[in-house]
Amino acid sequence: MESEEKKKEEKKGASRFLKLETGSRMDYQAEAGWLTLYSEEKPRAEMFFIRYSAVDEQTADRPVTFVFNGGPGASSVYLHLGAMGPKRAVLTESGQAPSSPYRLTDNEETWLEFTDLVFIDPIGTGFSRTIEGSEQSDKDKTAGGTDEKKSDDEYWKLKRDLESLSEFIRKFLSKYNRWESPVYIAGESYGGFRVGKLVRMLQQDYGVGLKGAVLISPALEFSLLEGSDYDALSWIDVFPSFADAAAVHGKSRKIKEEESSEDYRKRAADFALNELLPVLAGGELVPESKRLRILSAAADFIGLSRETIITAGGRIGIEFFVKNLLRNEKLVLGLYDSSVTVNDPFPDRDKLESPDPTLHQLERVFAAGINTQLRAGIGLNTEKDYNLLSMKVNESWKVDTREHDFETHVGAVDDLRYGMSLNPDMKVYISNGIYDLVTPAFASDRLAALMKLKPEQKRMLTVKHYNGGHMYYTWQQSRIEFFNDMKKFYSVG
Numbered sequence: 021m022e023s024e025e026k027k028k029e030e031k032k033g034a035s036r037f038l039k040l041e042t043g044s045r046m047d048y049q050a051e052a053g054w055l056t057l058y059s060e061e062k063p064r065a066e067m068f069f070i071r072y073s074a075v076d077e078q079t080a081d082r083p084v085t086f087v088f089n090g091g092p093g094a095s096s097v098y099l100h101l102g103a104m105g106p107k108r109a110v111l112t113e114s115g116q117a118p119s120s121p122y123r124l125t126d127n128e129e130t131w132l133e134f135t136d137l138v139f140i141d142p143i144g145t146g147f148s149r150t151i152e153g154s155e156q157s158d159k160d161k162t163a164g165g166t167d168e169k170k171s172d173d174e175y176w177k178l179k180r181d182l183e184s185l186s187e188f189i190r191k192f193l194s195k196y197n198r199w200e201s202p203v204y205i206a207g208e209s210y211g212g213f214r215v216g217k218l219v220r221m222l223q224q225d226y227g228v229g230l231k232g233a234v235l236i237s238p239a240l241e242f243s244l245l246e247g248s249d250y251d252a253l254s255w256i257d258v259f260p261s262f263a264d265a266a267a268v269h270g271k272s273r274k275i276k277e278e279e280s281s282e283d284y285r286k287r288a289a290d291f292a293l294n295e296l297l298p299v300l301a302g303g304e305l306v307p308e309s310k311r312l313r314i315l316s317a318a319a320d321f322i323g324l325s326r327e328t329i330i331t332a333g334g335r336i337g338i339e340f341f342v343k344n345l346l347r348n349e350k351l352v353l354g355l356y357d358s359s360v361t362v363n364d365p366f367p368d369r370d371k372l373e374s375p376d377p378t379l380h381q382l383e384r385v386f387a388a389g390i391n392t393q394l395r396a397g398i399g400l401n402t403e404k405d406y407n408l409l410s411m412k413v414n415e416s417w418k419v420d421t422r423e424h425d426f427e428t429h430v431g432a433v434d435d436l437r438y439g440m441s442l443n444p445d446m447k448v449y450i451s452n453g454i455y456d457l458v459t460p461a462f463a464s465d466r467l468a469a470l471m472k473l474k475p476e477q478k479r480m481l482t483v484k485h486y487n488g489g490h491m492y493y494t495w496q497q498s499r500i501e502f503f504n505d506m507k508k509f510y511s512v513g
Contacts, residue, residue: 047075048106048132052400054147055191057184065175067188068147070096070398071196072106073136083135083202083231083510086189088142090210090239092181093413095146095406096139099208099236101389103493103502104131105139107397109389115494116360117381122388124397129503134510135204140188143175144413147404150174176413177420178430182217186226193228202231204510209459209490212238212450216432219439219446230439232447232509237459237490241431244463247335252300255335256292257463262322262341263288264454265358271323271345285454288321289462300334338457339372354378357489359455378489383408437471440480449509450483451502453492461485482509 051073054066074082089098101109101124108127112118131137141148150172175184193199205222207215212235222228239245247254264285266272275284299306299314312330319329322336323345329336342353343364351361356378366373375381387408394400419430440446450468452461468483486502488495493502 046133049073049075050106050398052394052398055188055195056151057143057187057191063151065143065150065172065184066148067143067184068141069188069192070100070105070139070394071137072132074132079198080200081202083204084138084193084198085131085135085204085206085234086138086140086185086192087206088140088185088211088214089208090212090214091145091409091414092142092176092210092417093145093410094209094211095141095390095408097146097386097390097406097408098491099206099211099493100139101386101393102491103129103499104137104206105393106130106132107389107393109385111382111385111494113496114360115357115382115488115491115496116377117385120384122385124389124392129499131503131506134507136201138192140185142181142413143184144172144410145407147402147406172413173416173418176416177418179420182214182221185214185218186222186228189222189228190226203228204232204234205230206234206236207238208236210239212236212459213240213432216240216436216439219448220435220442223439223442230443230446232449233436233439234506234509235448235450235464237452237456237492238432238450238464239459240433240436240463240467243429243431247337249333249335252297253466255300256297257466258338258457258460259292259296259318259322260285260288260462261358261455261457261460262336265341265353265457266321266323266345268359268455269323269346269353269361273320273323274317281454289465291317291321292462296334303333342457343370343372343374352377354455354489355457356491357453357455358457359489378491378494382491382494433467433471437473440473440477444477444480446480447509447512448481449506450481451492452485453488453490453498454485455488456490456492458490 049072051071054068056063057065057067087099087104088096101107106127107124110118110123110125143150175181205215205218215233215235216238219230219233223230244254244257263272264281267275267281267284295314296318299311315330315334316326318334319326324336338355342355342358345353346361347367350364350367352364352372352374354360354362354377356376360377362374362377364374390406390408394406421430436448440448450464452459452464454461464483468481473481484505486492486498488498493499
C-alpha cells in the first residue's frame, strides 16, 4: 500500500532546449523518477534516476549512457552537474567553489550532444531507498530493527550492488524500448570499479551488450588503496602524483629548468619503477649506500626532507604528504586534488584534521545545484532530502564475493579483461587527474600494461590523463578536453 507521502511524489518530465558551443539549438527532454527492483518476484527497492534524451533524434540509433559515481555511498550528482548533464554547477576555472549563492548554468560540454544520459543513484543515495513493508523490511522489524540501515544494507554489498545496477539497466532498456541502442556505461572512482565489474556481469549474466565503457578516476584494485610495510606497489603508484604536487607548489628539487609537467611525471614514474621499487620491495636486502642514495633522490622528487623519507623507508602516506609538504606555510593540500590548498585549522597537530578543498568544499555547491535542477528545472515533487554522499553506506559496505576469509584479492581488472574478451567490439576509456592522490593516474597506466591484451584489443583501450584531481572535469580546460575526447570516442566504431 502506498504511503500518503509516496502518493504526493510525482515523476516529472520537462522539455528544454540548450544552445551548444556551435551556436545550434538542441531540444531535449528531462525526466526524474524511480524504477522498482525485485527479489524473488517481490518489490524490494526503488532506484532513482534522472534521464535526458534528445528530441527529434532517431532513438534506436542514438547511444544511451548509464552513469553513476562511487564512494560507495555517492549519488550521481558529481558527474551529472560537474561534467555530463545539460546543466552544470558554476565553479572557478580550477574547479573550486565560488562565493555563494551557488548557481547552475548551461553546460556547453554536455554529453547530451552525442548520447542520451541516465544518471543512476544506488540504493541509499539520492532518493533511492528500499521499500517499506517489503519482506526484507518485515524480517528486520521482527528482529528488532527499525532504522533505515536495516533494510537498505541488503544493497550495501559489492555483488548485490552490481546486481541492482544490472537489474536497473535491463529494466530501463525494456521500459524505454532501447534494446537496439548502442549502450555505454560510465563511472567515477568506485563507480569506475563498478564499470570494470559490470562489463562482465551485464554482458554475461543480463544479456546487455555494451558499445563502450568509460572509467573515470577508477579504483580498480582494492589492494592498491592502502599501503603497508610489506608491499610496494601502492607506494609506487602514488609517487608520480607526489612529484606532480611538489612541482606545482615549487617544492621539487629534481625538476629541470623548462621541463614540462608531463616529462617530469614520466621521469618520476621511471624512477619509481626502476630504482625506488627494488628498495621498497627489498628493504635491508639492498645495500645501505644504494638505499640511502635512492631514498634521498626520492625525497628530492617529492619535496619532503631527505631525513623524513629515509626514516620512513620511502613509504609516505597520502595524509602525511598533504599535511607536511606546505606545513611551514600552515597550508594543507587536497587529497583529491593536491594542486589546491586549504588553510590548516590545526597547524600544531600532526594528524590531518582539515577539510578537503575538493571533497568537502564542493558538496554545498552540488547540493544547491541538484535540488535546483530536480525541483525547479525538472519539476519533481517530493519532500525527501536528496542524499549526495552517505557515510552510513560507505561505513556499512561489505564484500560479499569472498568464499573464505583468507581470500583477500578484490579487484575489477580481471573482469574488465574478461568483458573485453566477451565483446571484442567494446571500447574502453580509462582516465585520471594527475593531481589525484586517492586513485593515482600511474596505477591505471601500470594496470593497463599488465592486462596482456592482443594488438587488436589494445586498439580498443584508451588510457589518458588530465590536469586536475579526482574530479578533473571540474577544471574548465580539462572538461573541454575530456568532452572533445569523448565526442571522438563515441563517434569511432
